Amino acid sequence: MIDPQLTVLIVDDEPPARERLERLVGELREWQVAGLCATGRDAIGMVNRLSPSVVLLDIRMPGMSGVETARHLATLPAPPAVVFTTAYDEYAMEAFDAQAVGYLLKPVRKERLEQALTHAARLSASQLREVSRAEQHAAQRQHIAARVREELRLIPVKDILYFRADQKYVTVRHTNGENLIDESLKLLAEEFSPEFLRIHRSLLVAVAHIEVLEKDSEGGHCARIRDHAARLPVSRRQLSELKRSLSAR
Numbered sequence: 001m002i003d004p005q006l007t008v009l010i011v012d013d014e015p016p017a018r019e020r021l022e023r024l025v026g027e028l029r030e031w032q033v034a035g036l037c038a039t040g041r042d043a044i045g046m047v048n049r050l051s052p053s054v055v056l057l058d059i060r061m062p063g064m065s066g067v068e069t070a071r072h073l074a075t076l077p078a079p080p081a082v083v084f085t086t087a088y089d090e091y092a093m094e095a096f097d098a099q100a101v102g103y104l105l106k107p108v109r110k111e112r113l114e115q116a117l118t119h120a121a122r123l124s125a126s127q128l129r130e131v132s133r134a135e136q137h138a139a140q141r142q143h144i145a146a147r148v149r150e151e152l153r154l155i156p157v158k159d160i161l162y163f164r165a166d167q168k169y170v171t172v173r174h175t176n177g178e179n180l181i182d183e184s185l186k187l188l189a190e191e192f193s194p195e196f197l198r199i200h201r202s203l204l205v206a207v208a209h210i211e212v213l214e215k216d217s218e219g220g221h222c223a224r225i226r227d228h229a230a231r232l233p234v235s236r237r238q239l240s241e242l243k244r245s246l247s248a249r
Helices: 015-026 040-050 066-073 090-098 110-118 125-134 185-192 237-246
Strands: 007-011 031-036 053-060 081-088 103-105 142-149 150-154 162-164 169-174 177-181 196-198 203-206 210-215 222-225 231-234
Touching: 007 015, 007 040, 015 031, 015 040, 015 110, 031 040, 031 110, 031 210, 040 053, 040 066, 066 081, 066 142, 066 150, 090 162, 103 110, 142 177, 162 185, 162 196, 185 196, 185 203, 196 231, 196 237, 203 231, 210 237, 231 237
Parallel strands: 007 031, 007 053, 053 081, 081 103
Antiparallel strands: 142 150, 162 169, 162 203, 169 177, 196 203, 210 222, 222 231
């Protein structure tokens, strides 16, 4: 039986890169390959099933970047350590170093791989946000991850109607229902602007899903969401900005 403390999941969209890493890990006496996959979405599913201790994660992948994948994995109760594999430029390398983020330059060498696995550490949300800023293609996520029991559910951002803050948690309402997420409405607003607009201190709404702005029974305003019963209150402070956003669609 494979020791769960010494297993590695390899994630890379290029078959030769996966095969090279699989061979190199196989040459390390204390480590074993738990699995291989080609996409960030598949990586999340395999982490849920296999619980590897380390994920070797390619940065540049189609659909979901390595940085976004790592951000989702970091929300798990017991996330794996992540080591990025990359062919980055000097500027991005400085960002990794500044945040003490583990990375391997391609082509990966056996000695460096063993060192990186030995020193692999779990990444904080703030570390991953800083790396995201350095990598322009990964700065805005294409999915939001919600924990459903002990697993992650990926919600496409294009399907999200709005986020609603309620004390510690945020509810994300999407076309297939709603889920709780442990994220800051303020940081979500910064990441997804201008597609999402803060219309109230507790509401961040997808402008594309607003059908109409209308007055409520008390003389204020509310936003009606297309194909949804919700009528969301709009604060006076945000009313002008919302009108500008709607007129610019």
